Amino acid sequence: MFTIYGWWTGKSWSYKTALFLLSINPFISISAALLYMSAPIEYGFAKSIYMYWSSFGASILAFIIYYWYLRKPHVRKYLGVRVNS
Numbered sequence: 001m002f003t004i005y006g007w008w009t010g011k012s013w014s015y016k017t018a019l020f021l022l023s024i025n026p027f028i029s030i031s032a033a034l035l036y037m038s039a040p041i042e043y044g045f046a047k048s049i050y051m052y053w054s055s056f057g058a059s060i061l062a063f064i065i066y067y068w069y070l071r072k073p074h075v076r077k078y079l080g081v082r083v084n085s
Contacts, residue, residue, distance in 0.1 A: 012080035018070060022063045029056040 003021060006014025033052035069075060076083045 007079070010078050010080065015070060015076070015079045015081045018066065022066050025059045026056060026063060029059040 003014050003017045005011075006017065029052075033056055036052050073083045
């Protein structure tokens, strides 16, 4: 929510914050998947293991899309980030 406010108002700090959050999201997703995989079978988490791996895949896809969009010159200009020509 904090980053969205920065995007909406064109704050330059939101660019770096968004890139940081996007880059740690896949690691959090894979950590959660591995944590659920290591749980005892009695807890029943193994039944939905594909959901955790699909969450990891979705976070990778979101990273690619957001990174591609944030690197566009007009977005960087709006956020006040230096545009390399």
